[in-house]
Amino acid sequence: MKRLDVFIGFILLLVNTSAFSQVRDTLQVLTLEEAILEALAQNHNIRISRIEAAISENNVTLGNAGLLPSLFLEGSYTKSIRDVKTSFINPQIESINRQNAASSTVNGAAVLSYNIFNGLGSYYQFNSLQNLSRIGDVQARLTIENTLLQAVIQYLEAARLQELLEINREAMEISRERYDRVNVKYEFGTITKLDVLNAKVDLNADSTIYLSTMADYSNALRNLNLLLGRDPMASMVVEEDYDLNRDLQLDILLAEALAVNSNLLLAQYLRQDARLNLKIARSGYYPRVDVNAAYNYNRIKDEASFLNLSRTDGFSGTITLSYNLFNGFQQRTQVENARMSLAASDENLELAADQVKRDVRNAYEIYRTNLYLLQLAQDDLTTSRLNFERSQEAYATGLINSTDLRTAQLNLINSQNRINNLRIQAKSSEIELYRLSGRLIVEARK
Secondary structure (H helix, E strand, O other): OHHHHHHHHHHHHHOOHHHHHHHHHHOOEEOHHHHHHHHHHHOHHHHHHHHHHHHHHHOOOOOOOOOOOEEEEEEEEEEEEEEEEEOOOOOOOOOEEEEEEEEEEEEEEEEEEEEEEOOOHHHHHHHHHHHHHHHHHHHHHHHHHHHHHHHHHHHHHHHHHHHHHHHHHHHHHHHHHHHHHHHHHHHOOOOOHHHHHHHHHHHHHHHHHHHHHHHHHHHHHHHHHHHOOOOOOOOOEEOOOOOOOOOOOHHHHHHHHHHHOHHHHHHHHHHHHHHHHHHHHHHHHOOEEEEEEEEEEEEEEEOOOOOOEEEEEEEEEEEEEEOOOOOOOHHHHHHHHHHHHHHHHHHHHHHHHHHHHHHHHHHHHHHHHHHHHHHHHHHHHHHHHHHHHHHHHHHHOOOOOHHHHHHHHHHHHHHHHHHHHHHHHHHHHHHHHHHHOOOHHHHHOO
16 A cells, blocks of 8 residues: 555655656647657658659760760770791791780770660650659659658557546546545545545546656657657657648539649559550561771781881771561560559549549548537536536535546546547548649648
8 A cells, every 4th residue: 555655655746746747848839830840851761752753854865865966986905915926838938936025006096976766765765764754753742642641640649648647637636636635534534444444545546647748748759769860869849739621622622623733643643654654565566777987097016027017097887777577576575564554544544533432431520520629528528527517516515426527537637538539530531632643742831
């Protein structure tokens, strides 16, 4: 029993009202809007996604598509020392017999190459690079939207637990007052020891719930800090008051989602990529025409040769026509695979459109239901609070016992928790509708 008294005393010291308020007043208060802006600017996943999108954009060049000529230099130098002994059938030609004869060769060339025609494959490749850049942008947008959604949900969870912490603190204060009161009554002999024990058990239960909520709240703040790109151990409190948009319209949301939903846009760009890949594969059926122009330099010096020094230099040009007559049906296989990939992307696009319609309708149904339940819960809270206040008065005058008072207290706590949870759910469903309709990033930057 002494252990229980020490435990209760520790908890009451921990949640002393004035101390608790003073600590909160010294901490930064983070609003939902500020949290979203911080996530946009500092979240590591969002930063990575933007870098990856920039890489995709950098790849969109004429050179990467093969639409520009290539120019390169090459050269070599060779030197050798050898013994040479040469005789000829014609006696009039002097024989060569030299020891340690040196020879050197210098070669150099500047070569310009350009593809004139390859079935428009390079042109389609450039279009594909542009499309891949758009895909990178949409993938970055998906990452941003999903990360913002996580940040908002985590913020709301922290707000829920912060409000729950206050509810549990108030419940513990009420239980403490009740415990003090029954102790006084017990000393005067108006109640039995059983009433004191019941009050102590209730206070112990409320204290345990408070400590558990505090641990969950601390974890939620660390998770939120990580999503915001902060030090996970940074101290703060979140703003518990935030507006609910009660006027979202299904037809407007559905039209916006079918126009700019990120998953649907990604499916559209992937279909375009499949179409371009089919054109690239078909370009292999056409002949290929390449031109090459070169400047060549060659110098040979040989002590054991009739020509002691030989040098040539000049320009040359080549036009090459090539046509693949047969390569083991590889070209046909590439075309067939590209055609099947296009068919699959068509199916995927239709599926994505149907999923968007379903997700928007489901999210809107949840949104409207949460708003309705929240209104009912607010009415129920008014009733529960009035019932508890009257129960306190009745308990003070001896009209009801401690069990009845505890029941009224638990009803009030449950009503407060229900409203707390429903507000979070309503806001979460609102944010989900913003994400599905493509509004989330726009709303975040307002």
